[in-house]
Amino acid sequence: MSERWQQEVRKLRDVEPTPGIWEDAMGRPPSGTSDDDHPPTRKRLIAGALALVVFIVAGAFARQAFRPNDRLSFAEPSVSDVLRIWCDAQSIEVLTPVVAAQPDGIHVDADITGLANPIVGLKSKSDPNTTHYSGSDGVDGVFVRQMPLGEATVFCESGPTEGDGPEDLSGSFTIVDPNAVFTDYQLSCADGELVGGSHEPDGVPTARSPEEAITSQVDGLMSSDVIERAGYPVLAPSGPIYRVTRDGKIIGWFLLLEFPDGYFLPYGQVCPESGLFLNPSDGSDPGQ
Amino acid sequence: MIAMGGLAVDEPSKDDTDVANEVAHDFARVFREEGPGVWRTMLAFTGGRRDIADDVVAEAFARAVQHSRSIHDPAPWIYRVAFRLACEELERDGQRSHPFPEETGDFPDVSGLMGALRQLSPQQRAAIVLHYEADLPVAEIADRMGIAAATVRVHLFRGRARLRVLLGTEVDES
Numbered sequence: 001m002s003e004r005w006q007q008e009v010r011k012l013r014d015v016e017p018t019p020g021i022w023e024d025a026m027g028r029p030p031s032g033t034s035d036d037d038h039p040p041t042r043k044r045l046i047a048g049a050l051a052l053v054v055f056i057v058a059g060a061f062a063r064q065a066f067r068p069n070d071r072l073s074f075a076e077p078s079v080s081d082v083l084r085i086w087c088d089a090q091s092i093e094v095l096t097p098v099v100a101a102q103p104d105g106i107h108v109d110a111d112i113t114g115l116a117n118p119i120v121g122l123k124s125k126s127d128p129n130t131t132h133y134s135g136s137d138g139v140d141g142v143f144v145r146q147m148p149l150g151e152a153t154v155f156c157e158s159g160p161t162e163g164d165g166p167e168d169l170s171g172s173f174t175i176v177d178p179n180a181v182f183t184d185y186q187l188s189c190a191d192g193e194l195v196g197g198s199h200e201p202d203g204v205p206t207a208r209s210p211e212e213a214i215t216s217q218v219d220g221l222m223s224s225d226v227i228e229r230a231g232y233p234v235l236a237p238s239g240p241i242y243r244v245t246r247d248g249k250i251i252g253w254f255l256l257l258e259f260p261d262g263y264f265l266p267y268g269q270v271c272p273e274s275g276l277f278l279n280p281s282d283g284s285d286p287g288q
Numbered sequence: 289m290i291a292m293g294g295l296a297v298d299e300p301s302k303d304d305t306d307v308a309n310e311v312a313h314d315f316a317r318v319f320r321e322e323g324p325g326v327w328r329t330m331l332a333f334t335g336g337r338r339d340i341a342d343d344v345v346a347e348a349f350a351r352a353v354q355h356s357r358s359i360h361d362p363a364p365w366i367y368r369v370a371f372r373l374a375c376e377e378l379e380r381d382g383q384r385s386h387p388f389p390e391e392t393g394d395f396p397d398v399s400g401l402m403g404a405l406r407q408l409s410p411q412q413r414a415a416i417v418l419h420y421e422a423d424l425p426v427a428e429i430a431d432r433m434g435i436a437a438a439t440v441r442v443h444l445f446r447g448r449a450r451l452r453v454l455l456g457t458e459v460d461e462s
Contacts (some may be wrong), residue, residue, distance in 0.1 A: 005448075005455035008401040009420040015398060017327040018342045022319050025349035084379070086409050090446050093409045095379070113407050114450075 082107045082142065083173055087156030088114040094154060094171035101177045104234035105146035108154070110134070116158045124175075125151040126186050127269070129194055146236040149175045149182055185230035185241055188249035189271035195278045196254075196267035205262035210242050213263035214254055220275035222246065244276065252276045313362050315353050322363045323349070325422050329367070330374050332417040333410055336402040337378075344373040367432035371414065378410070404454040412447035415440050 002010075080096035083106055087093075099106060112118040120134040124147045132145035155170035207213035211227050221227075221244070230243040230253060244252040254268030270276040323345065330341040348370040352362055359365045405413045411433070418429045426444070430437040 003452065003457045005404075005451040005457065006420055008398070008404070008455050009416060009451070011398050011401060012328050012332065012417065012421045015328060015331065017324050017345075018338060021323065021327065021342055021346045022316070022349065024342070024346040025319075025353070028346065028350040030354050088407065088409070088450065090449065091409055091412070093411060095375075 079176055079178060082109050083154065084109045085111070085120070085154055085156070085171065087112045087118065087120075087169070089158075090114075090169075092154070092156055092169050092171045094173050097171075097173045099173055099175055100179065101149060101175055101182045101232070102144070103181045103232060105144045105232050105236060106175060107142050107144050108134070109142045110156065112156055115156060119157055121155050121157070122147055123153050123155075124148045125153070146232050146238070146241075147175065148186055148231075149177050149184065150186070182232060183228075183230040183243070185243040185250060185253040187253070187269060187271050188251065189273065191272060192269040193272050194267060194269055195276070196265065201259070201264045205257075205259045205264040207263040210240060210256040210263050213256055213265045214242060214244070217265045217278055218244075218252070218254070218268075219277055219279045225251075244270075244274075246274065313352075313356055313359065315349065315356065315362065318352075318362045318366070319349055322366065326366055326370055328421060329414060329417050330370055332402075332405055332421070333371065333374055333414045334378060335406040335410075335413070340374055340377045344370045344377060347373055364428075364431045368434045371433060375410075400455065404451055407454055408447050408450055409443070411435070411439075412443045412450070415443035416447040416451065419444055 079098045079100050081100050081102065082096065083099040084095040085092060085108070086095060087110060106122070108120060108122065110118075110120045112120075118134075120143075122132040122145055123130070126148050130147075132147050134143050151172065151174055153170045153172055157169065205213070207216055210229075214227055215221060224246065226245040227242055228245070229240055231241040239255055239257045242254050242256060243250050244254075251274035252268055252270035254265050257264045257266055265278070268278075326348065327341050327345045330344055331338060334340045348366045351369055352359060352366050405416070408416065414433055415429055418424045418432060419426070424432070426437050426440050430440045433440065
């Protein structure tokens, strides 16, 4: 006795394979590319040495490539230019768990079924307070978001909802930078603090450059501090990120928004011991 | 050289046999016994892509023959290679944007099933088919998919739940 769906699955037994597959297999030239190929050897010593080399290489490879997630584990672990995910109402699979940063950010291609008004969210472990949503671009095509390198999670949900997706509907992936397009702004300290939070200035921003906005809104800067553009080279609609480096260490980063009359710094993250903090004045001219 | 089931393979020397515990497999027999199952699993895994199923099964067996001496247990090895090749093909072939055929004229009796399977993730499809079509236990499915048994159970759980919704649960007492 079985349920209907089980009977449907068993109907597959009546589907006959295409004739000639065996002949096709026998007619194929040697590939010589399988990583399952371990050439036979006649000497135990050589076999042992080879095994040791394979063990070392495999260990190094696994340490770099393996991540605890729902990826297709029989796929070749490789760096992809696009983060590809599959979601339904109950599960998510990250098909390309190692994704390369592109000049404009991370490209995401989501294949979603069974979710009404689906939304994809991305969250970096180094910036867990920020969620990058697919938003109004939808999830039918590829969308791009700028997020830091390193470990990150992706989730699917039916929107609009409050909060993040359920934990069991998230998958892990890693953003790498093989083409060196990303300028790092991860803090040198582990206990970075968010500063700011308002996306709207009290008045009209007057800073003529991002650097000027930072120096006018941030207290605690030293003359030797280096303020420079960070993140991705292609400017995101959300605005550029600037980092502050002191003695070679990144002690803060800030998002800058461009308004018609100037730049405004809505928020950032600083190392507590850097002495950096946003001053009460947000750098805008309340009289305008 | 010796002929085995239509295959010509190098006869292993005594040293080779001692070193690698090599077994010369009769791949013609392995294909007769396992080939249809591998093919059906790949067909389901790819959501009805006969072209990919044909290609990856042929390639997996070709590689198995090529690496005959180093394969201890051919069936799981062939499944794993076929899964990996199918993943690569699916990624290469439109990167999942439109990987599935709109028509299922090739499989009229299972067109409903194929449509439902496409609503599952690839791993759920594979686990369901290996368990309910090929009657493999969870441990063997894990071996063939190259994943943990606990993960297989999760895929089976989710796949079953989805298929119940999509194909129904009414019980046929026959």
